[in-house]
Amino acid sequence: MLSKTDELNQWSNLDHKQQIISKFNSSCSVCGGFHMSSDHWKFMAEDMPKEPVEMIDDLIKMGVYKPNTLKVAQTVNAADIRKTLLLRAAGKGNPQRERLVLELAKQAGGIENAFAAAFGANAGEFFGDVVHNSEFSRRRFLKNLAVGAALVSLTNCAPNQQSQESVTDTANAPVIVDNLEKKDLRIGFIPITCATPIIMSEPLGFYKKYGFNAQVVKMPSWGAVRDSAIAGELDAYHMLAPMPIAMTLGLGSASFGVKLASIENINGQAITVANKYKGKINGPADFKGFNIGVPFPYSMHNLLLRYYLATGGIDPDRDVKIRAVPPPDSIAQLIAGDIDAYLMPDPFNQRAVYEEAGFIHKLTKELWPGHPCCAFAASDNWIDQNPNTFRALNKAIIEAAGYARNPANRVEIAKAISERAFLNQPVEVVEAVLTGNFDDGLGNSRSVPDRIDFDPYPWQSFANWISSQLVRWDLQGDSKVKTAIAADKYEEVGKEIFMTDLARELAVELGQTAPDDIYRTETLEFDTFDPANPQKYVDEQIKKYGV
Template sequence: MVISLNTNSINKEVNLSGLNTPCKDCGGLHLTDDHWKFMGDMPQDPVDMIDDLAKMGIYKPNAFKMADTVNAADLRQTLLLKMAGKGDPKRERLVLELCKQAGGIDNAFAAAFGHKAGEFFGDTIRAGDFSRRRFLKNLAVGAALVTLTNCAPSPGDDAATDTSDAPAGADNLEKKDLKIGFIPITCATPIIMSEPLGFYKKYGFNAEVVKMPSWGAVRDSAIAGELDAYHMLAPMPIAMTLGLGSSSFGVKLASVENINGQAITVANKYKGKINGPADFKGFNIGVPFPYSMHNLLLRYYLATGGIDPDKDVKIRAVPPPDSIAQLVAGDIDAYLMPDPFNQRAVYEEAGFIHKLTKEIWPGHPCCAFAASDEWISANPNTFRSLNKAIIEAAGYAQDPANRPEIAKAISERAFLNQPVEVVEAVLTGNFDDGLGNTQSIPDRIGFDPYPWQSFANWISSQLVRWDLQGDGKVQTAIADGKYEEVGKKVFMTDLARELATEVGQTPPAEIYRTETLEFDTFDPAKPQEYVDEQIKKYGV
């Protein structure tokens, strides 16, 4: 049965045919297997949620006869106990204790069911109503409630798991059902391809990759504990750990997803007018996120042409999937974005590729596989095996012979939702640049998973140089030669080397190397001197 709902708070069609079929996990009657996705779109106000659930038929009217005699708080508690307690007195007592720890039923309900939990937590901090300790407590409580309300069997359940086909070591995994967030770009290739090509399954995981709309959503979902692991921009774990752009939240960069793989794309109306960085003066330029290699590389490039990135141009965050539409509409004149959106702009005759970022810094990191300190601590065996699967997938993707197969697998609607020829052009490096040239650049994108500590030091040096928050916080955090300390705290280089060796790869023994960029050379042992020299040379 499909019903159409149009209330003050929701407007959608819902397939209720699965309500008569017991859930294969918990035995209860509820929405289909993807009901957790639907819950994310439900009203934020608990009373509205109860009303809509009743209208949808998920809860029968007689289940809420007490509504005439109890207040809203009682209704909130009833729904929490019904969904999280599942009729088990011990679980109900745990739920009530968690609510108490959260500071009341309202806070607990918002933490468990609010579809913008990241904003809930962020607003709590910004309002200053709670101490950092209370914030972290609420975060933990919210994660615990979310766990209780999903339909996975509880520790006391008798459900048996068939491990007859499980790979070696799978019985040691703390968690096998995983949700891994990704942005639909080619940088996420190892994370995405591991689902259709079986790398997750090989290591004993029932893993689902979850498409996210923006990097802000990835960050908020990470803080809220809504995902197990995630595809992140390489600077994000450093920024989040230092509390830049959000409250401080410990994240580890476990392995690098891709090197190179980005480009500066310019609207077609500027053909013949753009020859170097100085020609971008006055432009509106899109980047996917403030704390991204895209923003840092763009600033580095513009500054060499005498352009002050904070005064002579306007740089703003644009979700990659929106970049071409904004380029066509004239909202932005150019962008430095991940692929396939540079190649897609050429395909749509909307823009031309001015410069691949591998020309700015050959072998630079872009995106990474990451997980929170808290999740890693709670699931050490799972984290190790998951990272190993990603590293092995990256090695597979690094082989040019495998890329046509990968392009076909990740182009599907559930993943990149792009024409296969566009994705294949990026992965193989055989492409048209929009200027009438056919290029053959096999290393347009690479998949070397090794997280060099020199990458971390360069990223930190540019965060210091540009002070993106404008409050000097990053200078304080990395002052007094703390570049190495920050890098080793966030980049898990030693573990990545160990896991790469286990899957037959040959990672470097060193953790630092001199990085050669287009306009200078970076000595990772002297990051602050590098920043000082840049400012002296270019004035910014």
């Protein structure tokens, strides 16, 4: 119990704090609410209690926020609170400033580090992630809840006459989207980790957030995705990055216009070899005579495999046999000896290690760090008929990709997408892929955090590299590709099919960092690609390697 003297001293100190707050703040001219000035944070650091629960009690007494805010804080993700606070405090509602804030946060090592730098060395302690820790103490929970409640109050316009229960700054708060032409959607996917943003958006609520009743539909092969797209059986689809280019140009099928709306994943593939070849494979030249599986002719897998083999003097069309194998069938064919190796999406590389059927020879990240793999796509006709739906759906996917990009969310995502309805894989296999902590089948425990990553920005340089390799390998053998992608049409093809400007616009609306440039120089393992001179790049490759 406090003595009367102590109580008087406490309230005297409280009056002093209220005077400081009054000095630095004024009511909002729009809502009449309570707003903190930039000097508030100095005051908080110097004069407020150090224990968060005591601080919250002080703030309640001062009327800074109401106890009802605690109810809201329980539903607010701590990471979103930090991000919101940073953007509102430093971005001041200016999109360009907010992009700068996010870029600076990225340079600082993430929102956690940036928040600590901005608001004090102990900020991270207050925001430890206890939600997923079943062993947390009541005290630890109260600390996080208390600080979360404070930030909800401080980062929202709080009218004096209105309860804080109206605050809806939550990660899953519904987004009001006007004039959706269609809400019931069927989105096709292949059960691979490349489809993570598309798949996770169903169980984790990203589709629902944007007003959709969306069903993700598991497809058996890329050929089935292509055929269902052409037949109009799906609204949108998970596609390999080269597929929209190939389909629009009529390569491998009748011409059918498809737009690449955003990139699903970067990296995320590997070359896996049957265990019987352990100790015999050291480089591309050692694959001579192999039967090698890829998921589809018009895939990054096929193009990257050909790129790799050629550097070792292997002609991909003569010295090996490359054939399409649906990813779910790849391990069975490896075990049966129908193929000797494959360049496949995960989790089938990691699953081969798990089943002791093969070993990981090379991650495609090592061939081209940051290379595109899969994409979110829709047909030209469907986009024209459903422009508002398409925009909102693409935004949901881009937001999901941003969520998946945060390593802190990967374990949660692995559990969500491993289930039978989606990947139907052991959760430890999917978790090994998404976290980058894995065994390679050669006795090595590796840590590669960006083994797979999620960056939705569709660089035009991606499109130009893909087109250059379609020209180089002329997969149909009748020069149709070379005719369709003439030396002066690389840029035209890319800008027609890759929706780079829209992806940037939606990312900025979501508070994500998006580049201003549409081209960049791509650095691969064996060369550098200048997107301004794709035909020169092809000519140099053929001259250097003979194919």
